Amino acid sequence: MHFTSDQYLDDRHADDRNPDRRPADDRRPDGGVREREFTLDGIPGVLWTPANATADAPVPLILLGHPTLGLRRMHPRLLDRARHAAADGFASAALELPGCGERPRVPALDLARAELRRTMEAGDPVGDELIDALVLPLVDRAVPELRSALDALLALPELTGPVGYSGGVISVGVRLAAVEPRIAAAGLFAGSLIPRxxxxxxxxxxxxxxxxxxxxxxxxxxxxxxxxFDAFASPEKSLSANMGGHTGVPAHAGDAAGRFFARHLKP
Known part of the structure; x- marks a missing residue:
């Protein structure tokens, strides 16, 4: 793992939605969250840690799932989630998804996305075969990369387990929770286009x-x-359903997620 930038962000930027990096002279060791960009085997990622996370006081880690829009475009929303996680005493990290952002394109995914656009523009139903072609190649690539990222991140002295996963793509979160024993709790964002x-x-x-x-x-x-949700075998599972559209998630939903991770990731 190679860190490519390192800065402290404080509350002066809490409402900033500019994804550009801050200048070097804007780093403040007493800030609320430390942000470090890194590359792992050529894959970009970002790590956020509370300012008080140290080798003597390591903090649990939450992996942040996100849509296929690219880390740069998603940075404002990811940073907001990372701030809330840091306030609750957690580090968080996000990894660029395959074929997204600045990573090389995946032709099979591009073809499936183009077919999805044509299908939706025509008003036709999205069939199971198209959903599989659109999502499964992404899951097959992303989950091994996330597991490798966990190896590198948990080797840092200021980070510790147990580990949580938060967000979407939901199929990535489901696969990761099913195969990765270090994931101790998952907060998933419900989404459609779910493969069989x-x-x-x-x-x-x-x-x-x-x-x-x-x-x-x-x-x-x-x-x-x-x-x-009904298919999950988890003895403890909860569904938080709120009225409103995709961008209308109420603020208290994040608070509930924070309490969920506090119950399961903190001693």
Missing amino acids: ATFEEARRVTVPLHVLLQWDDEGNDRQASLDL
Whole structure:
């Protein structure tokens, strides 16, 4: 793992939505969160840690899942989530997804995305084969990369387990929770375009789960999200359903997620 930038961010930038990096003279060791960009085997990522995280006082880690829009574009929202995590005493990290952002394109994914656009523009239903082609190659590549990132991140003295996963793409989170024993709890963002294989993998997930569902999400198949929630084998699972569309997540939903991770990741 190679760190490419290192800065401290304080509350002066809490409402800033500019994804550009801050100048070097704007680093403040007494800031609320430390942000470090890194590359791991050529894959970009970002690590955020509370300013008081040290080798003598390591903090648990939460992996932040995100859509396929690229880390640069997603940075403002990821930073907001990282600030909340840091305030709760957690580090957080995000890894660029395959074929996204500045990473090399994945032709199979590009073809599937183009077919999805044509299908939706024509008003046709999105079939299972297209969903599989759109999502499964991403999951197959992303999950091994996230597991390798965990190896490197947990080797840092200021980080420790247990580890949480928060966000989407939900199929990535389901696969990771099913195969990675270091994931102790997962907070998943419900989404549509769920492959058939993901429903089968959900039956292998037994860690505590907190699933966030926007009831009126215009891009989400509500019933598919409910069916997936039902498929999880976790003895402890909760569904937080809120009225509103995709961008209408209420502030208290983040507070509930923070309490969920505090219960399961802190001693």
